[in-house]
Amino acid sequence: MKTSIKTFRVILLVFICFYSMAVVYFAFAAFSGQYFTPEKLYRTSFFGDLIKPNFYAYYVFNLLTDIFLIYSLLQLLKITDFFKEQNYFTPKIIRLLKSSGRNFIATALIGVLGTILYNYMFTEHPLERMFMPFIHHFMILILGLGILVIEEIQKRALHIKSENDLTI
């Protein structure tokens, strides 16, 4: 048990560190104009008819997706703190699981919006191009719901545990 939790924690920590650094680096590059911006704006949106404001608007969506993803992963990391101390069933874990699951769902939904926005503005054939990235957001959405399923198990376990403690 301890080994799998330890492995999970190490991988999660390394990923969160690298991912956060990458997000900061690319955000800096995007907003300072060094990052690759699309060459042509095919359709105008609420953000005017210049490439840069439209690209920045899309990038904000992208950034939000990353922030939600990092936040939900941090919550998973917090949960493993409890597991490490052998507190397997506590109300705090239930709250963290609920919030993490919801954040994963938010990541997927904002990701979908970002994909729609980008393809609408910067691709000639948006419908065809939009379809492929959708699948990945869909995968994250289902996994977010999977975490909500785990939350239900935790609720049940907490109920049994409190019943047990009362009996003793």
Place this chain on the structure above:
Amino acid sequence: MKKLKIIIYILFGALLIGLLVNSIISISGLLFENDILNVGHFTEKDVPFYLKIIAILKLVTLLLFCVGIYYLIKILKMFTQGLYFSNSLEELFRQSGRYLILSGSLGFLLNLTPFIIQDFKYIMYLNFDSKSLYIALTIIGLFFYAFSRIINQGNFLKQENELTI
């Protein structure tokens, strides 16, 4: 719980359809050189053989993900039968985690291939722009795997509870 179950069932159905269409687009593009996404590279020369192999591996990744989610659906079925803690539930979580880890790691490695072979022309057909999502998939798989051990603890608690009664 029932609501969650229905939502996951619907999404799983939609995911299967989505993956099928995704696979058809990838296969028709990279194996049969049919430019559905209007990328415009197919007029130059044939798609390289290694990209065809990568396309097939990508399908394997998606298939592994589907198997992982299939186990998750099985878990949901057990819940509706009131079986919250049992050895089979632990096993189902472990299996689901294992397949998600496999799918996530393979997907991540495949995502790196365009950078290794320096060929970005067909990236749209391989949908290789989401490395972070594949790592997140691996992490959630690991979480499911670790959680299977927690289920074991829950099972122990439940048995203790039943014995006391």
